[in-house]
Amino acid sequence: MMRRISFGLVALAALVFMFTGCATVSTFKPVDLNPKMKAGDLVQKTDNLAVLLDKSASMDQWYAKPPNVELANHLTHAKNATRNMAATIPEMKLNAGLKTFWSDQTAQIYGMKAFEKNEYIRVIDGVGFPNGKTPTDKALLAAGNDLKGAAGRSAIVIFSDFDEKELNTKATIEAVGKLKADFGDKLCLYTVQVGNVPGAKAIAQQIVQAGACGDYASADELANPAAMAAFVQKVLLEDAAALKAKKAAEEAAAAAERARREAEEAAARAAAAAKASKGRDILGPVHFDFDKSVLRTQDRAILKKHVEWLTAHKDAAVLVEGHCDEVGTNEYNLALGERRAAEVKKYLVNSGIAASRISTISYGEERPFDPGHSDAAHAKNRRAEFVVK
Known part of the structure; x- marks a missing residue:
């Protein structure tokens, strides 16, 4: 009789273990990141966190990796890893969400709203049994919709076994591409693989690579509190010293780029000035008597040579x-300056130079050749100059 009772108790214990395996909670003491936050050693870099928790049928596979990973199904390991991540997040203003996905369905079970650690963990604990295929693509697009309009930088973290038998890899990569197009460098993707399904790690890493920002992690590794703290820091935080150095490098690069542009602009201005100066040197000025615009005999002789040069250089235009x-x-x-320029143009046109090649402008007294106030200075300033183009 006692032997039958003992056997019954053993069988009952086995059944209890079997049906409660997916409720197993690992012993985990999170690293406290708050002191580093308060000391200013760590600063927040991510403002919005969307977590995707796979509860499809493949997550019912059992797995263990002694001594740190107990025997349980993939969903239990994923819930443990998600719970441990939530427990490690320090005090910060974080807009957070949690979504499950299975059988071509997704369900928003937390947020998007302010992260409250205890409530978030209770929601994780309430995730039920696995079922159906793995619609990772639909979950990603749904998370993208959740993040639209959210201010600041965002991160999506996927907890899954990434079993390719249940997951549409092509559609998933296409969904990542759409997210990248929508959010650019404002969004990073992180994948956390549970279990050891063959080929799953490559798929998880491919998702990260397609997003061009983020990282891959194994749930086995994250069972270590220090490793989970490093992961949380990577997703949500940034080393203050590294950030300062990064900003300094960006500012230095920006300053170098400004200096390069300014140098190019200065070189272009110098080239333009040199060209203008050269154009001004080709044809010498003519001068006028006080308050006159009539061409003098000696200046007509100068203009005659200008006509010869312009006749020989038919592609050249001139500004008088x-x-x-x-x-x-x-x-x-x-x-008066307008009349002087017009008189010179009239002479050139009458000498056979096409009017279309000649433009005029008056600067009046604004651009003296000689800044002096003597009669000699005034005589030098009563002139018409030529700029060949």
């Missing part, structure tokens, strides 16, 4: 500038 001395009002001198 009219200038005056400082005597009189600015308005009067601008008009």
Whole structure:
């Protein structure tokens, strides 16, 4: 009789273990990151966290990796890893969500809202039995919709066994591509693999690579509190010293780029000035008597040579500038400069140079050749100059 009772108790214990295996909670003491946050050694880099928890049929596979990973199904390991991550998150202003996915369905079971650790962990504990295929692509797109309009940087973390028999890899990579197009460098993707399904690690890593920002981790490794702290830091935080160095490097690069552009602009201005100077040197100026725009005999001789040069260089155009001395009002001198430039143009046109090749402008007294105030300076400033283009 006692032997039958003992056998019954053993069988009952085995059944209890079998049906409670997926409720196993590992012993985990999270690393406290709050002191580093308060000391300013760590700073927040991620403002929004969307977690995707796979509860498809493949997550009912059993797995153990002694001594740290107890025998349980993949879903239990995924819940443990998700719970441990939540327990490790330090005090911070974080917009968080948790979504399960299975059988072409997704369910938002937390948020998106302010992260509250105890509530978040209770929600994880309430995730039920695994079922159906693995719609990772749909879960990613749904998470993208959750994050639309959210301010700051975002992260998506996927806890799954990434079993390729249940997962549409092509559709998943396409979904990552859409997220990348929508969010650019404002979103990073992280994958946490539970179990050891053949080929699963490659798929998890491929998802990260397609996102061009993020990282892969194994749930087995994250069972170590220090490893989980490093993972949380990678997803949500940034080393303050490294951030300062990064910003300094970015500022230095930006300064170097500004200096390069400024140097290019200065070189372009110098080249333009040199070209203008060269154009001004080709044809010498003619001068006028005080308050006159009539061409003098000696200046007609100069213009005759200009006509010869312009006739020989038919592709050249010329700007005629009219200038005056400082005597009189600015308005009067601008008009006088116009008359002087027009008189020179008239001579050139009458000498056979096409009017379309000649433009005029008056600077009045604004651009003196000689800044002096003597009669000699005034004589030099009563002129027409030529800029060949």
